[in-house]
Amino acid sequence: MTSANPQRRSERARTAILKAVLEACSEQGYGSMTMEGIAKRAGVGKQTIYRWWPSKGAVLQEALNGMIGAETDFPDTGDIAADLRTQMTRVVALLEGEIGTYVSGLIAAAQAEPELAETMVANIFGPRVEACRQRLERAVRQGQIRSDADLVGIAELLYAPLYYRMLLRTRPVSTEQVGQILELVFSGIAPTGSREVAAARPERPGE
Amino acid sequence: MTSANPQRRSERARTAILKAVLEACSEQGYGSMTMEGIAKRAGVGKQTIYRWWPSKGAVLQEALNGMIGAETDFPDTGDIAADLRTQMTRVVALLEGEIGTYVSGLIAAAQAEPELAETMVANIFGPRVEACRQRLERAVRQGQIRSDADLVGIAELLYAPLYYRMLLRTRPVSTEQVGQILELVFSGIAPTGSREVAAARPERPGE
Amino acid sequence: MTSANPQRRSERARTAILKAVLEACSEQGYGSMTMEGIAKRAGVGKQTIYRWWPSKGAVLQEALNGMIGAETDFPDTGDIAADLRTQMTRVVALLEGEIGTYVSGLIAAAQAEPELAETMVANIFGPRVEACRQRLERAVRQGQIRSDADLVGIAELLYAPLYYRMLLRTRPVSTEQVGQILELVFSGIAPTGSREVAAARPERPGE
Amino acid sequence: MTSANPQRRSERARTAILKAVLEACSEQGYGSMTMEGIAKRAGVGKQTIYRWWPSKGAVLQEALNGMIGAETDFPDTGDIAADLRTQMTRVVALLEGEIGTYVSGLIAAAQAEPELAETMVANIFGPRVEACRQRLERAVRQGQIRSDADLVGIAELLYAPLYYRMLLRTRPVSTEQVGQILELVFSGIAPTGSREVAAARPERPGE
DNA sequence: CAATAAACGAGACGGTACGTCGTGTCTTTCG
DNA sequence: CGAAAGACACGACGTACCGTCTCGTTTATTG
Structure with missing residues (x-):
């Protein structure tokens, strides 16, 4: 730099x-x-x-990095669902405040500046995704999460909807959203008793 | 305008x-x-x-709106999982091409221009989310999806990860991602046989 | 036109x-x-x-031409000095008012537009210079002005100082100026009793 | 500036x-x-x-000011008529050349820009009029010019016809014009032997 | 007395220049 | 020698007018 x-x-x-x-x-x-x-x-x-x-994007990124402290750390109470809820609620609080402005500005800037995108992922998102992955991994070991899932994919599934709302401004990010996401992601959308549904099949059936 | x-x-x-x-x-x-x-x-x-x-954002938005045709329409074969896979795969193809450039540019612009964000949602995302919701609704009626879910929330859960990767550039959007998303969203991440897990509870337990 | x-x-x-x-x-x-x-x-x-x-210069010129009436006509009381004073005083009154704005704007425009300069002279200044010349000619016949002078040259000498002040804005055009001009132009600046002075000699003497 | x-x-x-x-x-x-x-x-x-x-007028004015050197200085051979002829001939040469373009452009610009008119007078015309006045003053002391005349008025009478022709484009400025002006201004236009003519009277007679 | 062609009002168009703002570089002066 | 200050070359901004060009809509003969 x-x-x-x-x-x-x-x-x-x-x-x-x-x-x-x-x-x-x-x-x-x-x-x-x-x-x-x-x-x-x-x-x-x-x-x-x-x-x-x-x-200016690079300056903002460094400033932003310096002002986020332990808010995004993952607790580990032994209950993954509760811990995710706790952490995601804190993330929502950040995104609802001024930090949301910084983050969305930064993401916007990154669309025109590949180096910025890279350092942004490396410095801001990467470490947090990794921390999430580790917490999920512990949950897998404790049998709270299916063992066959791609944990980074799960992390994306959990957090992407927050950024989606923030960036597209369809609806404001909110605490309620966290509950909804967790409920859906944990339970799935298939009707009860049919978890071995079509979607799980990697190949499309041609019947 | x-x-x-x-x-x-x-x-x-x-x-x-x-x-x-x-x-x-x-x-x-x-x-x-x-x-x-x-x-x-x-x-x-x-x-x-x-x-x-x-x-320039407004011009781009209109141009973009005019060039997306039936690619994002939802098929209805009676198999919701297959239909989502079909449609999402087409969306991925769009986002991987030049249209991806337009869309990410537009979203970036919308961060600094609230009116643009508004018309972007109204003209581009809104109608497609609604179309998705209607397809999901039919699937609910056919018993392919749980009847108690917020369908727009599901739509967000399905598509947000695509935009997440496109905008944050963690990994490229891809067809594989579609399969992964569908698998996770349909089945949920809770271990088999424990769908009535903590996350589903609207209130945090205080044991 | x-x-x-x-x-x-x-x-x-x-x-x-x-x-x-x-x-x-x-x-x-x-x-x-x-x-x-x-x-x-x-x-x-x-x-x-x-x-x-x-x-726009051409429009202004036509408008200006249409609004100047008999104010610039020359009276003929038989006293050329008095008549010039009368007419020039009227001209000063015009140049001090809004017509001065039109005239100076028009002259400014003419600097960049040769055709306009031409029609301006033909329509506005030419006829009035000619009228002045005719009045001076009568005065010559009546013995009130030297018979050997270029009458258009005299007309220029009389009116040029008015335009000079209007355009260069050294001092405002005024009625006093008319008296001063007439006095100088009629009497000359040579000391009394030496009218056959050097200036009259067309060639510079090389003694 | x-x-x-x-x-x-x-x-x-x-x-x-x-x-x-x-x-x-x-x-x-x-x-x-x-x-x-x-x-x-x-x-x-x-x-x-x-x-x-x-x-742009201000730029031109500064440029113009910087390129006129000693050409407009007044010589002092002891013969005022000859010296004026010399200096005015040099002025005519300037006005006939490119400098004439600059000067007429500048005067045109000054019609729409009062500040420019002011600095133009202060920097370009003012000093030269003053120099002329000083030369005329010496001539008065030497008995070559009437002692009762307003010297700045005389300067205007001498130079105004040059600017008149340049700006109105009735006829081109020329060396001949200089001779004519000097002859008229020195001798006056009254017929010989009648210098104490009507025009000299400050008040109009009411017979 | 229609009809018909021109001039008309309105104003969108392709342009050019305006005067301002911000970029990223450079130069000067100071601590 | 790093830093403050800010002048510089540059390029884009969004606006104002230019002069040309359709558009319908009068208007005023002329067939």
Whole structure:
């Protein structure tokens, strides 16, 4: 993320920039905030930003990464459904707040900037998906989840609907949604007593 | 979408603009294409675009809407799982192609433009979600799907993971993903024989 | 000034346009008024203006020509100095009012439009210079003016300082200026008793 | 003429702009030259022009001011008529050349831009009128010009006819005109032997 | 006295330039 | 030598007018 000498880097400037980018994004939205504005807000020369970050998306990503703490960690009470509910509810709270603005802005930016998409996955989503996978793995070992499932696929199934609503704005993300998702994902949609239904067949039948 | 007199509108210009916006988006990507470039490409004055659309996102949306035909319609063979697989596979094919570029660009744009988000849902996603809901409803009547489920919630559960992968670029959208989603959504993730598991309980147990 | 059939021309439109151009010029100034504005003000289509005039300057010129009446005619009391004073004072009154705005706008426009300069001279300045020349000629016959002078040259000498002040805005045009000009032009600037001074010599002496 | 920091100003850009504006004005005429064209010609961003000048007229004025050297200075051979003839002949040469284009364009622009008119007088005409006045003053002291005359008024009388012809395009400015003006202004137009003629009377007689 | 062709109002069109904003680079000055 | 400040070349923005071009709708002869 640099080519200058990071030892001589001014911590004061770095902190001010990260603070400024969050403020700007909150007040103006990701699309309307500008490098110029961030620099002015931070009391910093534009060059100082460009020296250490390639784009406003990259600055935002670093700022965002720095402000999410333990909220997204997974509890382990031994009850996977309860623990997911707990964690997902916290995620919803984040997405409903200003962090939702940052995240959706960042995802929007990533559509036009492949490197940003990459680091975003590596730094923000990747680790959390992995943490989820590990929690699910423990649940599998405890017999709370089918042992034949792709755990990352399950993670996607659980969280994707949240991002879907946030990004498409069909309906607001909400706590109720969490319950609904969990209920459906755990039980499946097939009628009771017919779990060995068509959908499970990997090949389409040609009868 | 207008305040000018639509009777005098030039169909030639309209068509050229919609064609140009798709070309530009394919070649340069949504973020890099410009109103100026679209106008030049279409052989049209900028004013003619601004007269009928408020932003490049709105133009793209209309163009996109005009180019998706029957691919996303739902078949009805009587087998809901098979029909979903068919339709979702077609959706994946669209998202893997240029239309994927248009859609992700549009969703990105919608993050900064609430009106665009609104019309995007109304014109593009809304009708298709509704069509899905109707197909699911028939399946419920035929006993292929649990009768107590929120059908729009199910639709979200089915499609959200596709958009999740497309937008976050964790992994590419693919046909395999469709099978995985269907399998999980139909069967649920609870271990066999324990469908009445914790997650299904609307209230968290306090033992 | 036309290529369309002037018989079918709408007098109503013509009048409205000429009125509108004067209003617009007064309110906004020549440089800021637009064909579009004139058309709207006159309740007329733009095409109707372009059909009969080549430019806003041409419209203004015709309007101006139509509104100057007998004010610039030369009286003939038998006293050339008094008559010039009378007429020039009237000219000053015109140039100090709105007509001054029209005239200076027109002259400015003529700098960029040779055809306009030509018709402006032919229609507005030419006839008045000629009238002045005729009055001066009578004065010569009556022995009130030297018989060896170029009368058009004299006319220029008399009126040029008025336009000079109006266009360069060094000082405002004024009635006092008329007296000063007349005094100087009649008496000359050479000291009394030395009218056969150097300046009169067509060739520079090389002694 | 600025609100930015003139210390950081790029001399290269300034020079290129002034050169470009003169070229553009010569080739296209004042009215047809554009800020955009000047910027492109100078290899400069439009913003750089707007940072230091408010309009194309202001740029032209500065460029013009910078290119007129000693040509308009007044010689002092002791013979005022000869010296005026010399200087006015040089002025005519300037007005007949490209500088005439610049000057008439500038005067045209000044009609729509009061600030420009003001600086034009202050920077271009004012100093030269003052220099003329000083030369005339020496001539008065030497008894070559009547001592009771308003010297600035005389200066106007001498030069106004040149601008009159240039701007109204009745006839081209020429060297012959200089001789004619000087002859008339020095000798006056009253018939010989009657210098104490009516025109000299400040009040109109009421016989 | 229709009919018919022109001028008319309205305003959309392809353009050009406007004056502003933000980009990312560069240069100057300071600590 | 990093950083603040900000000028610079550039390119796009969204707007205003340009002059041309349809559109129906008067209007005013002319067949």
